[in-house]
Amino acid sequence: MHSVWQRLKSDHYGMGGLLVVALFALATLTVWTGLFGQGWAEVSGNSWESTSAAHWFGTNLLGQDIFQRTLFGAATAFEVGLVVTGFSTLLGAILGGLSGWYSKGWVDEIILWIKGVLDSIPFYLFAAAVAFALQGRPWAMHLAMIVTFWTTTARIVRGEVIRIRQQEFIEAARAIGLSQLTILFRHVLPNTVHILLVQATIVFVAAIKTEVILSFLGLGIQDGVSWGLMLAESSQEVLAGHFGNFIAASAALFLLLMGFNLLADALQDATDTRGAMT
Amino acid sequence: MLSGCGEPPSTQSEKPVKVYRHAMDGAPGSLDPAQAASVYANFMVVNLYDTLYRYKYLARPYRLHPNLAADMPTISMDGLQLTIPIKKGVHFIDDPAFENGIGREVRAQDFVYSIKRHFDPKTRAQGAWLWQNRIEGLDEWKSRGSNYDNEISGLRALDDHTIQITLTRPFPQLLHTLTQGYSSVVPQEAIDLYGQQLSSHPVGSGPYQMVSRDPVRAVLARNPAFRAEPFDLQTEGFDKPTQGGLGLEILQGRVPPFTDRLELEFITEDAARWNAFSAGEVHFIKVPVSQFDSVLSGRDPLALSPQFENIYQFRASQDAGFIYTNFNMADESIGYHPDQRQNDRNRLLRCAMVKAFDWEKRNEIFFYGIGRVFPGVLPPSVPEYDANGDSGYILRDLEGARKLLQEGEWNEDNLPVLEYGFPNSVTERQIFEQFRNFMMDIGYPPEKIRPLIFATYGDYQRAYSQGKVTLINSSWTMDYPDAENNMQLYFGPNAAPGSNSSNYDNPEYNRLYRSASSLHESPERTRIYRQMNQLLINDCASITGISRTLLFLWDKQALMVPDRSFLGGYYLRFVEILDSTTVVP
């Protein structure tokens, strides 16, 4: 991990991405700790006020402060990103690990079947279905993403576990009589951490993008603000000449996604040991 | 035409096709008259089918006029028996459902059959409530198994061209119900052949027939066999001072429908609809509120911007309905409570919330400030509207609201958690957020007013129909031009799942409603209605209401007086397009 950080540090684009992500994370923290963004719901001005010292990005139709809403949107994006990434990575690691460890066995077959089924349902339909089934529950969106996003992680982990399983130190662990699951969780899965890290950044990006689209469609966030909701409002507003919501939400979204994409790239390069071969 | 200028002869012989292109802000669902519940479906159904009566094209207030009926009904002395003659020689359109594919004559029996359908569970009909418990023998017919061979004493065809309806009790609104798309005449042959698919395969005798339809548009073509009834300005209620500038005079004596083809575009997004109109893709639009600012040059009086004056006609119209937010009175946290003290406290809370509600701001943000705010359920569009009514109910009074809260010993900690329901949409969410802001101004903690969002309108309806929503944001569109239609919204027995979504149940109100139900519009009834309205206000059962001002804009090429309320789709047959000689292949 230390060498990964060393290599990452030498990647300027990656560090740039990390900086952007860190800035957004900081903004999120200020929202969570109650420093900023608390006035997202409050009407603090008139409709369509332009930018001013009081309203940095102007106000929306209701007279709410767009800057505060953008900040809160960042917190929403991070909240969804963290929860979805955390749980789907965990699920992907465990199920992918089991699947790879018992590959060709019935455990593997069942996990592959579940994976195949989930992969076969168009995502937005699935998200809508989950939203129906969990009518109005705020975590319906999270659940829909977690349940579908683990499959890619699991596929990658499975391949890696199959590879690691054939290595000598695993034979050694077997030879000294460790149980199957102990070997898997103590010795095999920890060796997939670098893959999980890269995959987690990719999932994070996907989660944010999906959150925005689901919220846009009204299947996402319930009470709160999301950049997707701001875009949904703006899709009608831009034709009436009001660009505040649109510019704020799309710029914030672009910056954060760009940051994450650069970081994901850099992480991938930094953890890829093949590049170092002669 | 350009005849003699070297045009190929074929174009001379072909009559140019006149097309009227209309933008609708929603798509109809089923086009089976028995299922024509939405404004949009009704709008189309009355063009595809015939009803016994319609409203006069130009007369305001709305006045009934025979459509398929040959005349107004003959009514018995007790007012319970109506005899209605229908026109002879009216034919259904040609369709494979009929023998040899040729449309047969429309008979009185068809009308009887069409009303029976609403009482047949197989139809999945939605109009039964109009006639339920009103017509002699109809409900019994249903309980005996909806067998079409069984006769109904109160709904009979005396001969092929005479209908007799016998009522169980006076029903002043009956004729209005016979203008509804629900009451359209449907041939049994079509049901036999198409069954449920009649909804996408209309077979009627209206002025138009269906050409094609998909989720974004429908095309209707003139029914060539539609009865020739020359247009008469006087009969239709032409009012020269208000309607003189529209050029309708040239239509006198001509035979509607004036256009050959209707192209109805279903454009739900405001922006897209406005774009389509600006680009000249449609002749007519109900202007989205977001564009009011660019369309109008003044609010009082309403005036069109100079840049549009030369190309568009313009008309403002009061929506036949209103928008309001009900408290769920069946919810003990805010409505009726068995404990008298708590019951009073709840009323104080409701009244405080009513006072905290800022109608001026609501009107300004969502209705461009030109909606009409009124107290209760008697909007300006009904004659019973009281211009001198209790305006305190719709004025914001934060001080007063706080006082009421104090009186009820309400504070941040003991205020109940309220769930504000709405179906998923951007505007609904904004309306909710504004509502929450209004309440925050009297110290209601925002986290105690929670959104309850439903993926579909049906799910929202189900939830409040089962009493699962505390604050119910609704809009009511009147079915017929009679205030009775509004008063029934708070009639106790109509509680959820009925239209009384507030579950308001005031014995006095119920008694007055019953006593007025057999009355036609009259000073006595007006007095009773106003009294009921005041009861509602005193109980603070609902934050109500606002009636939208609609703006219609249409191309000067089109001669028309558009309508979105009771006349609805009936005006389409009278639309004329000038110089529009688009030949459609």
Place this chain on the structure above:
Amino acid sequence: MSAPVLEIANLSIWLDTTTGRRQVVDNISFSIEAGDTTGLVGESGCGKTMTALAILGLLPASNTHMRCSFIKVKGRDMLGLDGQQRRQVLGHDIAMVFQQPGTALDPVFTIGQQISSVYRRHIGGSRESANRATLKSLEQTGFDHPEEIVRTYPHQLSGGMKQLAMIAMASICHPAVLIADEPTTALDNTTQALIIKQLQRLRTAHGTAILLISHDLAVIRSLCREVLVMYCGRLLEKTDCTRLFSTPRHPYSAGLISCIPIISPQRPGSINTIPGQVPVSTDLPTGCHFSPRCDRTVDRCQQSVPQFETDGDHQVACFRPLP
């Protein structure tokens, strides 16, 4: 002897890694004459393969740097040729056989397609003549049923057959020089012998000069006339094959030779090793790279780099060579 067909002068190669740039080949020069066989021997990672790739101009441009006075094939300096001209030389005048026959052939084309496209590229002519040449080349390389082989895909052949097919491909244009990079490493003993036999046939039949790269002295001895010993990117000894085995002069060469397991019932299990380990190329010792592992090291060895001392045909880079 005839004129040299392959001459390399002052070749140095650097490789960029995440930990920085490091030198992997340090100023080596040698030449091979027509019909001659030269072995390049050394431990894995000493720069043998890099040298071979440098000759063909196949070093990856993105992470390697090369400096060289000239690389002449049949007298033409490859470094002075443009891409088009160099492609005409590659496969025609100089060809290469790779270490991993399993991956060196394109899996989605048949053997026939791959061999005949080399012929058509360099010799031209019709499809039929290319097919004929392909069959002939395969037959000469020892395939009994070449007409079946041309239709097969690489994965349908064994490793040895793939390597033979590679040789058929390399020899179809009768190149003047053939570089064989560990051609037998991945194969079993009998197949090894078959490959060596084919290489010998090439030399005798077409006068092809062969540069055989291997870490296996036994293979070198079975084929080569001359041997170059390489260690950490430098040539340490260059001599006649028989002389190297009888009287190695560089201590490293001597060590290498003593490491060859001698299969004899009298002395079971006597395997010598060179003490110490090959240094990491990022952390090469100053002076003679072998000095830390050498039992004859003197101070001088750690201070300056020994140059080739010429003793007739026997060249050695050592301050204290073995007698």
Place this chain on the structure above:
Amino acid sequence: MKEISFITRRLLYGIVLVVGVTFISFLLMVYFGPDKTFELIGKNPTSQQIAEVRQSLGYDRPFLLRYVDYLFELGTLDLGLSDTSGEPVESVLARSLPISIALVVPGFILGNLLGLGFALFAAWNRGRWPDKLIMGASVMGMSISFLVIIIVLQVFLCTPYGLNIFPVRGWQVHDFSSYLHYVSVPTLALVLVTLGYNTRFYRAVMVEEIARDHIRTLRAFGASSFEILFRHVLKNSLIPVLTRVMFSVPFVLISGSLLLESFFGIPGIGLVTFNAITSGDQPILKAVVGLTGVLFVMALTLNDLLYGVVDPRVESS
């Protein structure tokens, strides 16, 4: 024989998958799904009327029975009537599916071809400025939301606030020029949103292929860049490329067209699905999910079979 057993095995697996897909989607979308009862009911209903509507919608029947019916419907392609318009679901699909195909095909093909082209160019110039430029642009492309792309394109190309040269909505296609008129902006949007992903994916594939030993062999034997790229690299990368293409077809058709069609008011399968979601039209939802599942499994199976054509290694393994 081997091939037949291979195909049967694939098909069997496909059926098992379809059962899973239909079960999950049925459970979520139908059993716990939207309820149209109160939308299809008249005002002031009696409890009897509510029961009648529920019965006619089939809501009152036991879960398993409804599920089995669903499988039967899918199997016989007798998909019932839309709860909203009353049209047979088959005819809704038959009308909307071709529109969606016509809508997404140009963007899909262009997005993949351009992606392949850029990827080849970048991979061949790996590490040099064309590579960096293309990769940088791809990352930017990947970072822009589909929503933003659509809104911006619509405003700039389809409204009086921009160039106003394309229609803002609709699909009145009757000849090729009107097709171009309606398909251009959605195509552009689709290309912009997929190009970044495609380029990166294909470049990764190409880079891996170019690094293979047999490419070095080709260069050692004097093959030209053109021959290497277009004959060998391309053919070798066909498997990952085809896999990606095959697997994205059902999703582009449903998910991709969902946003495009609802924004541009195009009456294709995406809009139909969107409307079905927002109005709770279960027969349509059931059909769309079921058929996509089947389509996906077919793509999966076809993909495996195509491997055999493209990669000689598959048939014997």
